[in-house]
Amino acid sequence: MNALDELMNEARQQEIDPPARGFHLDRREFLKTLGGGLLVSLAPARQFAQESGRRWQEHELPTELSAWIHIGADGQVKVFTGKVEVGQNIRTSLAQLVAEELHTPFESIAMVMGDTDLTPWDMGTFGSRTTPTMGPQLRNMASAAREKLIQTAAARWNADASSLTAADGKVTNPDTKQSLTYGELTRGEELVENVPGDPPLTPAAAWKIAGTPMRKVNGRDFVTGKHQFPSDVVRPEMLFGKVLRPQGYHGSLVSVDTAEAEKVPTAKIVRDGDFIGVVAGDLHSAEQALAAIHANWTVPPQISNVELFATLKKGSSSEVSRPEFASGSVPQAYAAAEVKLNQHYTVQYIAHTPLEPRAAVAEWKDDKLTVWTGTQRPFGVRDELCEAFHLPAKKVRVIHPDMGSGYGGKHTGEAAVEAARLARAAGKPVKVIWTREEEFTWAYFRPAGYIEVRSGARRDGTLMSWEFHNYNSGPAAIQTLYNVPNQLVQFHSADSPLRQGSYRSLAATANHFAREVHMSEIAFALGLDSLQFRLKNLTDPRLRAVFQAAADKFRWGRSRPEDGHGFGIAGGFDKGDYVAACVEVEVTDEKKIKLVRVVEAWECGAIVNPDGLRNQVMGACVQAIGGAMFEAIQFKDGRILNPHLAEYRVPRFSDLPEIEVVLIDRKDLPSSGAGETGLVALAPAISNAVFAASGVRLRSMPMAPAIQIPGDEPPRFQS
Amino acid sequence: MAEFLLHVNGEEFHVRGFADESLLFALRDRLNLTGTKYGCGEGQCGACTVLLNGKATHSCLTPLSSAVGAQITTIEGLERHEVLTPVQEAFLEEGAYQCGYCTSGMILSATALLHDIPHPSDEQIVEHMNGNVCRCGTYPRIMAAIRRAAAPAGKGASL
Numbered sequence: 001m002n003a004l005d006e007l008m009n010e011a012r013q014q015e016i017d018p019p020a021r022g023f024h025l026d027r028r029e030f031l032k033t034l035g036g037g038l039l040v041s042l043a044p045a046r047q048f049a050q051e052s053g054r055r056w057q058e059h060e061l062p063t064e065l066s067a068w069i070h071i072g073a074d075g076q077v078k079v080f081t082g083k084v085e086v087g088q089n090i091r092t093s094l095a096q097l098v099a100e101e102l103h104t105p106f107e108s109i110a111m112v113m114g115d116t117d118l119t120p121w122d123m124g125t126f127g128s129r130t131t132p133t134m135g136p137q138l139r140n141m142a143s144a145a146r147e148k149l150i151q152t153a154a155a156r157w158n159a160d161a162s163s164l165t166a167a168d169g170k171v172t173n174p175d176t177k178q179s180l181t182y183g184e185l186t187r188g189e190e191l192v193e194n195v196p197g198d199p200p201l202t203p204a205a206a207w208k209i210a211g212t213p214m215r216k217v218n219g220r221d222f223v224t225g226k227h228q229f230p231s232d233v234v235r236p237e238m239l240f241g242k243v244l245r246p247q248g249y250h251g252s253l254v255s256v257d258t259a260e261a262e263k264v265p266t267a268k269i270v271r272d273g274d275f276i277g278v279v280a281g282d283l284h285s286a287e288q289a290l291a292a293i294h295a296n297w298t299v300p301p302q303i304s305n306v307e308l309f310a311t312l313k314k315g316s317s318s319e320v321s322r323p324e325f326a327s328g329s330v331p332q333a334y335a336a337a338e339v340k341l342n343q344h345y346t347v348q349y350i351a352h353t354p355l356e357p358r359a360a361v362a363e364w365k366d367d368k369l370t371v372w373t374g375t376q377r378p379f380g381v382r383d384e385l386c387e388a389f390h391l392p393a394k395k396v397r398v399i400h401p402d403m404g405s406g407y408g409g410k411h412t413g414e415a416a417v418e419a420a421r422l423a424r425a426a427g428k429p430v431k432v433i434w435t436r437e438e439e440f441t442w443a444y445f446r447p448a449g450y451i452e453v454r455s456g457a458r459r460d461g462t463l464m465s466w467e468f469h470n471y472n473s474g475p476a477a478i479q480t481l482y483n484v485p486n487q488l489v490q491f492h493s494a495d496s497p498l499r500q501g502s503y504r505s506l507a508a509t510a511n512h513f514a515r516e517v518h519m520s521e522i523a524f525a526l527g528l529d530s531l532q533f534r535l536k537n538l539t540d541p542r543l544r545a546v547f548q549a550a551a552d553k554f555r556w557g558r559s560r561p562e563d564g565h566g567f568g569i570a571g572g573f574d575k576g577d578y579v580a581a582c583v584e585v586e587v588t589d590e591k592k593i594k595l596v597r598v599v600e601a602w603e604c605g606a607i608v609n610p611d612g613l614r615n616q617v618m619g620a621c622v623q624a625i626g627g628a629m630f631e632a633i634q635f636k637d638g639r640i641l642n643p644h645l646a647e648y649r650v651p652r653f654s655d656l657p658e659i660e661v662v663l664i665d666r667k668d669l670p671s672s673g674a675g676e677t678g679l680v681a682l683a684p685a686i687s688n689a690v691f692a693a694s695g696v697r698l699r700s701m702p703m704a705p706a707i708q709i710p711g712d713e714p715p716r717f718q719s
Numbered sequence: 720m721a722e723f724l725l726h727v728n729g730e731e732f733h734v735r736g737f738a739d740e741s742l743l744f745a746l747r748d749r750l751n752l753t754g755t756k757y758g759c760g761e762g763q764c765g766a767c768t769v770l771l772n773g774k775a776t777h778s779c780l781t782p783l784s785s786a787v788g789a790q791i792t793t794i795e796g797l798e799r800h801e802v803l804t805p806v807q808e809a810f811l812e813e814g815a816y817q818c819g820y821c822t823s824g825m826i827l828s829a830t831a832l833l834h835d836i837p838h839p840s841d842e843q844i845v846e847h848m849n850g851n852v853c854r855c856g857t858y859p860r861i862m863a864a865i866r867r868a869a870a871p872a873g874k875g876a877s878l
Contacts, residue, residue, distance in 0.1 A: 087817035087818025088817070089817070215811070216814060220803075223794075223803065223807040223810045223816075223822060223826060224797070224798050224803070224807065225752075225753070225754020225755070225793065225823050226754070226795075227819060228753065229756070229820060231753075231756075231757065232753035234751060234753070282736070282744075283740075284739075284744065353854055355758045355766055355821055355852060355853075355854045356758070356818075356820045402818070402819075403820075404756070404819075404820030405817070405818035405854060405855060433757060436758070436761070611814060615857065616817075618856065618857075618859055618860075619855045619856035620856065621856065622857075623854070623855070623856040625856075644759070644763070645758075645763035645764055646761060646763050650852055651856060651858075653844070653849050653851075653862070654846075656845070656859065656862075
């Protein structure tokens with residue numbers, strides 16, 4: 001796959017549906033009704049072109065050094081990237097890579113990130129792309145900068161550049177013992193140099209700064225409360241804004257009375273078609289005024305969880321599905337198989353629930369709009385703002401202060417557009433922070449999915465036939481790495497009843513859940529050990545290695561579970577990452593599932609920052625517990641029935657098993673991104689462990705919800 | 720609107736606000752102490768935790784008027800003359816955060832815990848900290864940080 005195809009494929013999987021209530025409207029109406037939100041879908045290039053008036057292929061990355069790196073007269077290095085820091089620790093790991101190639105102390109590097117006026121254009125921070133794409137980009141620039149500094153010194157000393165060395169932020173002439181710091185060489189001026197090709201890079205085996213464990217660079221700002229998140233930004237004379245929401249998806253405004261709201265001191269009602277918002281001098285007054293608006297909406301009847309999977313299984317009314325992969329003859333091989341299995345698996349919608357909800361501060365000054373907001377796509381949000389207010393790109397600046405995370409849930413700029421609209425009407429800067437209920441209701445969800453798997457094997461454990469259909473949840477990691485001569489693997493898009501989009505690891509979680517639970521089901525039917533059956537049908541050495549590493553650490557096959565306990569294993573591959581997990585669960589007499597122990601083995605090429613990586617993989621295991629065990633969105637008639645943390649359970653300290661992370665460092669392989677794939681092995685490993693402990697096979701995520709999800713079977717277990 | 724006298728981080732503030740507005744947004748918007756975070760507004764996530772007379776309290780559920788007379792400690796009040804408390808130090812040393820949005824609340828909850836129980840068991844840590852959510856899933860490192868802060872005998876968290 002060439003780079004463009006890869007980007008297209010990535011973009012396709014990150015696509016986010018337009019907000020549900022906008023579907024049937026034309027663009028003008030769409031703009032008016034969305035609480036100010038206009039959503040520019042990422043993705044297919046042509047569509048993106050129509051949406052934003054700009055083709056993203058035209059965003060060629062600058063080749064000038066000065067666009068990426070600036071060295072001040074004091075030797076301080078500023079590095080510019082459109083990527084954003086959301087807790088994945090790239091502010092630290094990218095700085096390590098630059099320090100490594102530039103031959104300068106790590107402490108001299110400051111990353112300038114996600115500011116559309118200062119940093120080169122970037123499509124967004126998603127798909128685990130920062131390490132494999134921005135990493136090499138910045139390494140190239142740093143290497144070229146180092147070469148340029150050496151040449152500058154050579155010219156100044158009238159020396160042969162090849163005889164000079166660069167280390168520790170200085171260029172030295174070993175013969176004359178002369179030495180100049182980088183700051184003395186640049187005198188703070190721009191490094192004017194085009195970097196056309198691939199300058200030589202330091203191989204990972206020789207890394208001294210990259211490849212070593214580094215804590216988050218600005219950690220002190222977080223333990224002292226000094227770090228300013230998007231919701232913490234304050235501007236002079238700033239007002240506080242709220243937006244009136246419909247009583248359900250696809251709601252139409254019938255009547256509205258704002259008389260009482262207008263009496264709230266300092267409050268001002270902003271109305272623009274169906275968009276109704278409030279600004280006030282303080283948040284409390286804005287909330288009071290919003291509550292005093294009397295609006296009537298009609299909301300059409302809509303389906304609930306009960307009809308969800310039947311709806312998804314119907315497939316899309318507009319898109320034609322085609323196989324992602326096909327080989328051999330599945331019908332013949334399935335018919336001839338000695339052992340057959342035909343099962344289906346489901347996953348519910350879940351919410352990202354970033355602890356910091358959507359937030360934005362907008363300020364109009366001299367015809368220029370500046371918005372501070374939390375988003376994974378600052379340039380995408382800039383495009384949304386340009387479109388919403390008919391502005392050229394140079395009149396809009398989006399600044400991303402490192403935010404309270406997103407997990408794929410903040411690709412869009414709803415709060416940014418709302419704050420900008422209110423600020424323009426108020427003539428003053430306005431801050432909008434979504435409530436938790438708004439975040440649960442008016443953002444978007446991880447897609448629900450229905451997955452069918454039919455497989456056939458020989459009695460000796462050789463897989464012969466594999467048929468896999470995913471309805472709606474997505475094509476990420478849909479292909480199996482196991483060797484099967486006859487395959488049909490297909491993703492079927494569907495008409496999702498809820499607005500859905502990207503989520504950390506996308507559909508790789510659902511596809512691994514179905515595939516890896518199914519693999520253990522066949523192993524059981526064949527009377528084979530789950531690990532041995534997998535290895536028998538697997539040649540990929542990197543996946544074999546993580547399975548083996550997890551199994552060794554866990555003592556798979558060498559220790560036996562206590563009574564009431566069970567062991568499960570699962571693994572897979574996505575986005576250049578290989579992962580395998582072994583899990584021990586206890587199923588109590590009260591039918592409660594307790595996670596006892598998790599060993600997760602991980603390999604993503606050369607490790608840039610082992611400390612950050614360990615934190616990511618461990619965090620992914622913890623976050624995965626939620627979707628595996630209890631997270632589920634309940635909905636009916638265009639409303640979310642559990643839009644609060646009291647009703648939507650997320651993992652807490654008490655859910656924590658013992659977790660061991662085993663990292664395999666392949667210095668001979670390029671580094672891939674590690675933000676996502678750590679999630680995918682946990683749920684199937686838990687399901688397999690529960691089966692081992694209890695004989696009950698769980699094929700629906702979440703596996704142990706606190707209450708029965710309408711349409712699902714009553715939960716067999718609690719957690 | 721009325722005036723309320725608040726004692727925050729050892730200082731007195733005359734705050735103009737509403738009796739029924741939350742202490743959380745009074746701190747954030749009226750005193751510009753933005754280290755205290757909004758996460759849910761329903762006392763379920765702990766991001767808004769402050770200390771009221773040393774006790775970990777959800778500022779999102781605390782009306783401004785009821786905070787009058789209490790000694791309020793926010794995350795900004797822990798560091799003294801650029802010296803961090805043992806809990807802050809331990810969070811730094813363990814790298815006990817990812818995005819860091821929950822960190823203020825975690826540190827204040829842990830501070831209250833170690834004040835009451837200088838050497839808590841893991842069960843006590845879990846029980847006390849369970850109202851604080853870290854969506855990035857950094858719980859194992861937060862546990863380690865709390866154990867580390869508790870470790871030196873007689874050197875529990877000080878306020």
